[in-house]
Amino acid sequence: xxxxxxxxxxxxxxxDDVKIHPRETYDETLxxxxxxxxDPEPLSEESMKKIEESFEDIxxxxxxxxxxxxxxxxx
Numbered sequence: 538x539x540x541x542x543x544x545x546x547x548x549x550x551x552x553d554d555v556k557i558h559p560r561e562t563y564d565e566t567l568x569x570x571x572x573x574x575x576d577p578e579p580l581s582e583e584s585m586k587k588i589e590e591s592f593e594d595i596x597x598x599x600x601x602x603x604x605x606x607x608x609x610x611x612x
Contacts, residue, residue, distance in 0.1 A: 556566050594600065
C-alpha cells in the first residue's frame with residue numbers, strides 16, 4: 538500500500554539534499570534517516586548509571602584536557 542504525504546517545499550528540498558544518490562527514493566531516504574535517529578535497543582540500566590556517573594565527574598571538575606590524555610598514551 539502506498540500513502541501520499543504532504544510536505545512543505547522546504548522539507549522536500551531538505552530531503553533532496555540528504556539523498557545519497559539522485560535515484561534514491563524518498564521512502565529509502567526517510568527510512569535511512571529514521572534508522573539513524575531511532576535505536577530500538579535502549580541503553581541498559583548499567584550503561585545509564587555509568588553515563589550519570591560520568592556527568593557527576595564532569596560537574597565535580599574531575600576531568601582533564603583531551604590533549605593531556607592523548608599525550609599520556611602516546612597517541
